[in-house]
Amino acid sequence: MTDITAHWTLALPEIWVLSMACVTLLADLFFAEKLRDIAAVLTGLTLLGAAVLTFMLMGQRGTAFAGMFIADPFANVINLFSYLAVFLVVIYSGRYLRERGLYRGEVFVLLLFALLGVMIMASGGNLLTIYLGLELLALSQYALVAMYRDSLMATEAGLKYFVLGALASGLLLYGMSLLYGLTGSLDVRDIAAGLVNVTGANLVLVFAMVFITAGIAFKLGAAPFHMWLPDVYQGAPTAITLFLASAPKLGAFALIIRLLVDGSYGVMAVWQQIFIVLAIASLVVGNVIAIAQGNIKRMLAYSTVGHVGFLALGVLAGTLNGLASALFYTVVYVLMSLAGFGMILLLTRADFEAERIDDFKGLARRKPWYAAMMLIIMFSMAGVPPTVGFYAKLAVFQAVIEAGYVWVAVIGVLLAVIGAFYYLRVIKVMYFDAPEDAAPEIARDDVAAAFMSVNSVALLILGILPGPLMAFCIYALQGVI
Amino acid sequence: MLNITSILFYAFSIVLLGAATMVVIARNPVYATLYLVLAFFSAAAIFLLLGAEFLGLILILVYVGAVMVLFLFVVMMLDINLARLKEGFLSYLPLGLAIAALGVLELAMVYWTAPMGHIPAPAPFPGNYDNTRALGYVLYTQYLYPFEIAAAILLVAIIAAIALTLRRRSGTKSQRTEEQLRVQAKDRVHLVDLRANKH
Numbered sequence: 136m137t138d139i140t141a142h143w144t145l146a147l148p149e150i151w152v153l154s155m156a157c158v159t160l161l162a163d164l165f166f167a168e169k170l171r172d173i174a175a176v177l178t179g180l181t182l183l184g185a186a187v188l189t190f191m192l193m194g195q196r197g198t199a200f201a202g203m204f205i206a207d208p209f210a211n212v213i214n215l216f217s218y219l220a221v222f223l224v225v226i227y228s229g230r231y232l233r234e235r236g237l238y239r240g241e242v243f244v245l246l247l248f249a250l251l252g253v254m255i256m257a258s259g260g261n262l263l264t265i266y267l268g269l270e271l272l273a274l275s276q277y278a279l280v281a282m283y284r285d286s287l288m289a290t291e292a293g294l295k296y297f298v299l300g301a302l303a304s305g306l307l308l309y310g311m312s313l314l315y316g317l318t319g320s321l322d323v324r325d326i327a328a329g330l331v332n333v334t335g336a337n338l339v340l341v342f343a344m345v346f347i348t349a350g351i352a353f354k355l356g357a358a359p360f361h362m363w364l365p366d367v368y369q370g371a372p373t374a375i376t377l378f379l380a381s382a383p384k385l386g387a388f389a390l391i392i393r394l395l396v397d398g399s400y401g402v403m404a405v406w407q408q409i410f411i412v413l414a415i416a417s418l419v420v421g422n423v424i425a426i427a428q429g430n431i432k433r434m435l436a437y438s439t440v441g442h443v444g445f446l447a448l449g450v451l452a453g454t455l456n457g458l459a460s461a462l463f464y465t466v467v468y469v470l471m472s473l474a475g476f477g478m479i480l481l482l483t484r485a486d487f488e489a490e491r492i493d494d495f496k497g498l499a500r501r502k503p504w505y506a507a508m509m510l511i512i513m514f515s516m517a518g519v520p521p522t523v524g525f526y527a528k529l530a531v532f533q534a535v536i537e538a539g540y541v542w543v544a545v546i547g548v549l550l551a552v553i554g555a556f557y558y559l560r561v562i563k564v565m566y567f568d569a570p571e572d573a574a575p576e577i578a579r580d581d582v583a584a585a586f587m588s589v590n591s592v593a594l595l596i597l598g599i600l601p602g603p604l605m606a607f608c609i610y611a612l613q614g615v616i
Numbered sequence: 617m618l619n620i621t622s623i624l625f626y627a628f629s630i631v632l633l634g635a636a637t638m639v640v641i642a643r644n645p646v647y648a649t650l651y652l653v654l655a656f657f658s659a660a661a662i663f664l665l666l667g668a669e670f671l672g673l674i675l676i677l678v679y680v681g682a683v684m685v686l687f688l689f690v691v692m693m694l695d696i697n698l699a700r701l702k703e704g705f706l707s708y709l710p711l712g713l714a715i716a717a718l719g720v721l722e723l724a725m726v727y728w729t730a731p732m733g734h735i736p737a738p739a740p741f742p743g744n745y746d747n748t749r750a751l752g753y754v755l756y757t758q759y760l761y762p763f764e765i766a767a768a769i770l771l772v773a774i775i776a777a778i779a780l781t782l783r784r785r786s787g788t789k790s791q792r793t794e795e796q797l798r799v800q801a802k803d804r805v806h807l808v809d810l811r812a813n814k815h
Contacts, residue, residue: 139757146761153768160775200761241779248772255765267765274769278776284783 142199145206148188148214149254155181156247163240174240178225178247182218189214196614202322203261205393210258212462212611213389217253220381220469221246226586227477228374230578234485237283237372245282246378249275253386259393262311262321269307269354272386273300276379280371292370299353299363307350313343314398323398330398335405344405347394348413355387357413357447358420361440368436373479373490376432380439380472388465391450396458396615403453410451415546417444422554432490434557435475438516441554442468448547449531455609455616457534460527462608467515467527467597474512474590481505481583487575495561497570502577505584506565508591515594517558518551523598530605625665632658645691653684667741670748 143150159177166173189211196207224246232238252272259265277300281293315321317339318329333340353360368376395406421441428434446468449461482489482498482505489495499506515524528551535544597604635655642648656679663672755763 139760153764157771201758203759203761239779241775244775245772245779248768248775251768261762263759263762264765267762267769271765271769271772274772274776278772278780281780284780 139201142197142206145192145195145197145199146204146258147192148185149204149251149258151188152181152185152247152251152254155184156244156251159240159247160244163244167240171238174243175225175229175238178243179222181247182222182225182250186215186218189218198260202324203259203264205258205260205323205397207258207614209389209392209611209615210254212607213257213385214254216466216469217250217257217382217385220385220473221250221378223473223477223586223590224374224378224381227473227480227583228377230580230583231372231374231480231483234483235283235285235372237374242279242282245275245279249279249378250382253382253389256386256393257389259389260323262315262323262326262394265323265390265393266304266308266311269386269390270304272383273304273354276300276383279375279378280367282375283372286370286372288370289372292367295370296363296367303350303353303360306346306353310343310346310348310350313339313346317343323393326398327401330401333402335402340402341405344399344402345409347399348406348409351387351390351394352413354390355384355443355446356439357443358416358440361417361420361443364440365433365436368439369430369433369490373432373476373483373488377473377476377480380435380476381469384465384469388446388462391461392458392612392615395450400616407451407453410447411540411543414444414447414451414543417441417447418547418550419444422550425554425557428557429492430490431479431492431495431561432476434492435472438554438558439468439472441550442516444550445528445531445547448535448543451540451543452531452534452538454534454538455612457531457538458612458616459605459608460530460534462611463601463605464527464531466604466608467523467594470590470594470597471512471515471524474508474587474594475516477583477587477590478505478509478512481580481587482577484575484578492561492564493571494574495565496568496574498565501570501574504588505577508587509565510562511591511594513558513561515598517555519555521595521598523594523601526598526601530601621665625662628658628661628665632662646688649684649687649691652687653680656680656684667745668747670751 155177159174159181162177163174192206193211194208198205225243229238232242249272252268252270252275255268255271256265259268277293277297280296281290283289311321314326317333317337318326320326320329330340335341349360353363356364368379371379395403399406417440421437421439421444425434425437425441428437442464446461446464449457449459449464451457452460479489482494487494495509498509511522515522518524518528520526528547532544532547535541535547632655635651635658638651639648639655642651656675660672660675660680663669663675
């Protein structure tokens, strides 16, 4: 047996984040009374350090810990975007958390542990580590959602999320156990090798794929496994919703790559069909039901379901271009929802949640720059050129058509048009409606506003120059396929 | 052929089955919990007979020592209405029996279709074989990485449980240990200079 500690340095970012999460926990315990910001600052430093370590290891390929840990560009890229997402969450949510008495060390520690879960999934080479990473992420998320104990909605959302999340984990585990029974291994590469002689006619394989895909679809929020998403997004404190919509989606995408592409690319025909159903159902549910929503958090939740549908289109193409466009879409979705929920956070006050669409009425007159940012965000979500949302959708459709599913692409385009309605409605409310008399004054939050500006403008610039980001996504997936 | 191991195995198995039955049918929940302790104990003994001494000892330490004590506390603290608890026992009995029969049937099918009789007995362990050492060896080498992640998950569970339950609501009367410990003589006794009998 080879030395188990060989190549352990490949996991340095993970080790760093774990150690720093523990340091933050202890530092907050001892110094929080004197230094209120210590947990937030340490979280920022952790993310910075992890980014430096990931850059140093960038591009290295290899395995560590008896094949349980895979280091490759895909894991690096997912990690980097996750650091960015958590960093923006910390910046945007500071004021909101302070005003609600949630500015506590545990929130930041749990954010770091959730990030660690995403990182573990991104480089999981074994069903065991992938599942454990998923549970680490999920447990942190349940706790974060329920953390706001003064809100009945948040507690209810936390409980719902917990029960349904446990069910989804069960589905995923059942699929994994069938896969293990079929191939006799938990190692992703051994599974890929073991499936060489298995065809789609094998009933056990079909069951395994159905259960694994259902588990992934639940974590992504794809219809018909989206039921938890609107309630949880609406009920959770907005700062936590902001997080739920960011790094965990990157983690769920990593699940697709590790379980379906790394492990079961040989039997792609089986899961491809399931993804067609998931994609169309998500596009319909997300884009049609969102129209009826008056709560903007709930509307963005349904919009998430719709975006997951587009992402699934890229996955079902199954080619390098398709998966790269799906990764591109995921990254863009994360940037857009960070900006979208960030905007809600900017408008909140201590006793005012700003979560109805009506709360955006006349924003253009009250705060022209905020309205302009929201305009870019909504255009990008709707897929209006020249924003990046347009290019992301275009890339996905291109991949689907290349793969020969023209009819699926047609349905996608039709539903994108329907979906544009409710995004444009927000813009109409901001620019053409008079402000409500009772609308409270908008609080000053210069740091968050500055980062929001960069975030929103980035959506525009990436739309004009999508090349580098796309090249980065292709680079990430080149070794995988 | 009955040797001492077989006799012990059957003895513990009978006790285990009896105790498990009693857990279900005992009238008093405290007795049911105590029967569960007995069931765990017998299972631990069977583990020992099978050469898995680590699992056996852990079962006693963790389940009997910690989990069951917790169970007993909960059962004793709750005001359980025995009559209500037994209500509907008979109406659910057919369903329960049907599910039990299904389980037995499945086990029987596995037993008769799988080549149970043809599986040779495992080779005896070498003299210096140590179950605990073998388990620890795998856990800290091949499974080192998942083991560490599991530790992180447990840490998250602790943080979440404490963060979600420990909070101070104003208006409730609770003991604040740290303030009690920090108290000093001057906080407790206030000396007032009373000038007696001015006139």
